[in-house]
Structures are given as C-alpha cells and as structure tokens.
Amino acid sequence: MAFQCQRDCYMKEFVTSVVSCCPAELKHEVNGKKETLKGFNVKLQDTILFPEGGGQPDDHGLIGDVPVLRVTRQGPEAIHFVGSPLEVGQEVQVQVDWERRFDHMQQHSGQHLITALADTLFGYKTTSWELGRQRSTIELDTPSVKPAQLQALEEAINEKIRVHVPVTVQLLSIDDPAVEKVRSRGLPDDHAGPIRIVDIEGVDANMCCGTHVSNLSQLQVIKLLGTEKGKKNKTNLIFLAGNRVLKYAEKSYSTEQVLYQGCLLQHNTLHVDCLLSLKCLGQTNLSLLRDMAVLITQNFKNDPQRGNFFSLKEGDNEFMNIIANEINTEETLVFLTVGEEKGPGLFLLAGPSGRVADMGPRVLEMLQGKGAGKNGRFQGKANSLARRGEVEAFLQQHCKHHTSEEE
Structure with a gap:
C-alpha cells in the first residue's frame, strides 16, 4: 500500500483518524548522548508523514497539536511516535514540517539523477547512499573518480535540471514485465502491495518508496563537493541539492566576511x-x-663543575643543532632529545668522533629508532623516549670511564 505522502508528495495538511495508540519508548540521541523517551506509538488510517526508508529519513510534523518525533514503517503500517496519547477513533489533522520534507525531496531526487548519469556516462554503479543533515553521500562502485569526470558529471546533471525534465510516479504489480526493466537494489523482506516506480523521463526509472519532486527544475541546482575514499575499494561522492546549495553559499560568504573582516x-x-x-x-x-x-x-661552559657530559630535552631539531654547534663537542659529549617523555621524538648525539661512532648504535637500539652518524654526530628518530634516562646513565658512565682512563 502507498501512503498519502507517497501518492501526493506536495500535500502539507491531511485529515485522517486514529486507528491505535499504545505506550512505547523511543531511543533518542541528543548532543551525542543516548536517551530513552517514554511516549506512544500511533497508527493512523493514512498519513502524509513519510516513514524512514530507501535511504530517506522520516518526516517531522504534528498530529493535531502533538509533535511527531519519529515515523517508522512496520510492514504496510506507518508508526508515529508522539509524547502524548491520542484517542482511538478521533479525527485528526496531520501537518508535515514542509521545510524538512522539501529538503528531503530535493536530496532524494538529486540522488536518483546523479546515480543515473554516473552509470550512463562512466558505468559507475551506486551501491548505497546516505541523506545526511548537512550533506549527502553516494557510494559508487569504483576506486576513484577523476576531476574531469566529476566536472562532466556535474555539468550533465545541471543541464537536465535546466531543461525541466518531468518526474512521475507509477504503481506496478510485482509480476508486471515492466518491473524487470527498472533499476533496483532489491525490495525489503516485509514489502507488501504494488511496486512504486519513480521515473525521471528519459533518464532513469527506479524502484523507490521515497518522496520526490515532480520536475527536475525544482532541484534548482546540484553541486558536487568532491569525493572521499570509501569502503572496499569504493568512492563516496558528496553532493548538495537545491536549497542546501544556497545555504552553503551563504555560509561560505559569511565565513569569508568574518575571516577577512569584510x-x-x-x-x-x-x-x-x-x-x-x-x-x-x-x-x-x-x-x-x-x-x-x-x-x-x-651557562654550561661557565660552570666549574660541568664535567664532560651535557644533556637537554627541549626545543626542536633546529634548537638541537644550535646547541651542538655552540658547545665544543671535541671535549664534551652532548645528548639532546625532542619529544614527549614516553612517546616518539628526535635525538642527537655529538662529541668526539670515535666515541660517538662507538655509542651511537647502542643509543639507537635503546631508543628503538632509526638514524645514522658521521663526523662526530649521530642523530635520528626515536620510536620511544621512554628509556631516555637509561641512555643518559649509559653515556654518563661511559664519560666517567673515559675520564678515568685518561687520568
């Protein structure tokens, strides 16, 4: 069975009657936190509020003066979740949140058009799509879409919008031969009744339960924002249709004004x-x-107790090199690091050539790093600076041993 919202996608108000009303709960997300709302599931004789399906979110609206928070489909029935009970048998007026509905119509019809032309022009099949709150995404069965292809696709899409191509809906029985010729990703397991076909004249015919515009001109314009890498060697194509393009342009302009102060x-x-x-x-x-x-x-050089070992852990790569250049490394062994105490980082060991060449590989091993040395310097990247203290102790011990040998 088709709901009134599917028979007439432009109807904004509708009078019907309440068939049933029973207590229920709705799992709801507010600001990233999941909440459980207590309320009632209401069935109506018919409805102009679309239950989510086919990639399209549900409608919002009112039954009388009671807000409808969610609409879902159970077999041939639409279930409306509300916060207050409604009397069974009473006649009610249903109103749809038209701004939300028309936005969904534009995005959904836009998706059909993009999908059809991506297939016609390049053979890229659509495997799924998502109508998001701010932007929508089509998953294409291809590892990539070239920039030139993206531009050609956008031009072809908007050309169809400019020539006012009609969009019609027809209901066919499941055994009608015409059903075999339309595009489809399959019917839900609990589908009942005739097959609903959305036909963009001369462009595409597709099984679909969603709400759509009656002419492509009502899409106004479609903007392909770009692509992202998808799952399993697929590509996600990101798009905006209709009023979302205008809002995006307005937001971008406002952002520019703030950034550049007008x-x-x-x-x-x-x-x-x-x-x-x-x-x-x-x-x-x-x-x-x-x-x-x-x-x-x-300060180090002026310290009479300085010894022949210098160590420091701060700054950046440039800072380490400046320090090493300023200290006389022919007499002093210098050990410098940059990075988190137990995370990755950089290191530099400088000093007498023979000693640095001997100790460098051991320091590299303790820091689990990669590096190389020559001319009295050994430096590289450390995967972990967690053993920095051990390296210091090792170098200090080596310096003391070397000093005692000289004495």
Missing part, C-alpha cells in the same frame, strides 16, 4: 601579508632560539 576584494593582498608576517615570525623565532641556545651553552 575585505573580500583584498584576498590576495591579505594572503601575501599573512605570508610575510609568518616569514617574519619564523625569523624572529629562529633568532630567539639562537639567543636561548647561546645562553644555555654559556
């Missing part, structure tokens, strides 16, 4: 200014790093 015609100038500022900041930062490194090494 100076939308000065993008290039502002971009260059930002790059120059970043360059100046980088130069200033490097200068400060050098000053700090010089100060640290001077």
Whole structure:
C-alpha cells in the first residue's frame, strides 16, 4: 500500500483518524548522548508523514497539536511516535514540517539523477547512499573518480535540471514485465502491495518508496563537493541539492566576511601579508632560539663543575643543532632529545668522533629508532623516549670511564 505522502508528495495538511495508540519508548540521541523517551506509538488510517526508508529519513510534523518525533514503517503500517496519547477513533489533522520534507525531496531526487548519469556516462554503479543533515553521500562502485569526470558529471546533471525534465510516479504489480526493466537494489523482506516506480523521463526509472519532486527544475541546482575514499575499494561522492546549495553559499560568504573582516576584494593582498608576517615570525623565532641556545651553552661552559657530559630535552631539531654547534663537542659529549617523555621524538648525539661512532648504535637500539652518524654526530628518530634516562646513565658512565682512563 502507498501512503498519502507517497501518492501526493506536495500535500502539507491531511485529515485522517486514529486507528491505535499504545505506550512505547523511543531511543533518542541528543548532543551525542543516548536517551530513552517514554511516549506512544500511533497508527493512523493514512498519513502524509513519510516513514524512514530507501535511504530517506522520516518526516517531522504534528498530529493535531502533538509533535511527531519519529515515523517508522512496520510492514504496510506507518508508526508515529508522539509524547502524548491520542484517542482511538478521533479525527485528526496531520501537518508535515514542509521545510524538512522539501529538503528531503530535493536530496532524494538529486540522488536518483546523479546515480543515473554516473552509470550512463562512466558505468559507475551506486551501491548505497546516505541523506545526511548537512550533506549527502553516494557510494559508487569504483576506486576513484577523476576531476574531469566529476566536472562532466556535474555539468550533465545541471543541464537536465535546466531543461525541466518531468518526474512521475507509477504503481506496478510485482509480476508486471515492466518491473524487470527498472533499476533496483532489491525490495525489503516485509514489502507488501504494488511496486512504486519513480521515473525521471528519459533518464532513469527506479524502484523507490521515497518522496520526490515532480520536475527536475525544482532541484534548482546540484553541486558536487568532491569525493572521499570509501569502503572496499569504493568512492563516496558528496553532493548538495537545491536549497542546501544556497545555504552553503551563504555560509561560505559569511565565513569569508568574518575571516577577512569584510575585505573580500583584498584576498590576495591579505594572503601575501599573512605570508610575510609568518616569514617574519619564523625569523624572529629562529633568532630567539639562537639567543636561548647561546645562553644555555654559556651557562654550561661557565660552570666549574660541568664535567664532560651535557644533556637537554627541549626545543626542536633546529634548537638541537644550535646547541651542538655552540658547545665544543671535541671535549664534551652532548645528548639532546625532542619529544614527549614516553612517546616518539628526535635525538642527537655529538662529541668526539670515535666515541660517538662507538655509542651511537647502542643509543639507537635503546631508543628503538632509526638514524645514522658521521663526523662526530649521530642523530635520528626515536620510536620511544621512554628509556631516555637509561641512555643518559649509559653515556654518563661511559664519560666517567673515559675520564678515568685518561687520568
């Protein structure tokens, strides 16, 4: 059986009667948290509120003055979840949230059009789709879609919209030979009654339970935002249809105004200014790093108890090299690291060539890293700095042993 919402997708108000009303619960998500709402499941004689199905979310609306929070399908029945009970047998007026409904109609008809032309132009089959709150996604059975193909597809789609192609709905019996010629991903197990066919004239005929526009011109425009890598060697095609394109453009413009403080015609100038500022900041930062490194090494050199081992764990790769350059590594063994205490990072071992060449591989092993050395320096990446203390102790012991040998 087809519901009134499927027979006339443009009907906004409808009078019907309550068939049943029984207590029920609805699992609901609010701000990422799951809640269970107590309410009632209501069956109506007929409905203009679409129950979710075919990739399309359900409608919202009112039964009388009672908000409908969810509509689902159970076999041939539509189940409306409401917060207040309704009297069985009473006549009620049903109203649909038209803005939500028309948005769903635009996205769903848009999906049919994109799917048909992606198949016609490139042989890319649609394996699933999702009508999201802000954007919709079509899963195509191909590992990639080239930019030129994406552009050609978008042009073909919007050309069909511009020439006002009609969209019609027909009901066929399941044994009608015409059913064999239409596109379908299969019927649900509990399907009953005639087969509903949505026909975009000359473009596509497809089994579908959803609500659709009556002419492609009502889609206004479709924008293909791009693609993402999908599951199992497939590609997700992201799109907006109709009013969503207008809202996206408005939001993008508002964002630009905030970012550029209304100076939308000065993008290039502002971009260059930002790059120059970043360059100046980088130069200033490097200068400060050098000053700090010089100060640290001077304090070390002026310390009469300094010994012949220096260790530090801060800064970045540039900072490590500045430190090593400032300290006389012909006399002092230097061990520097950058990174989280127990996470990955960088290391640098500098000092007398022979000693660094001997100890470098052992340090590399303890830090579970990769690296190489020459000319008195051994450096690389550490998978884990968790044993940094052990490395320090090993190097200090080596320095003491070396000093005692010299004495």
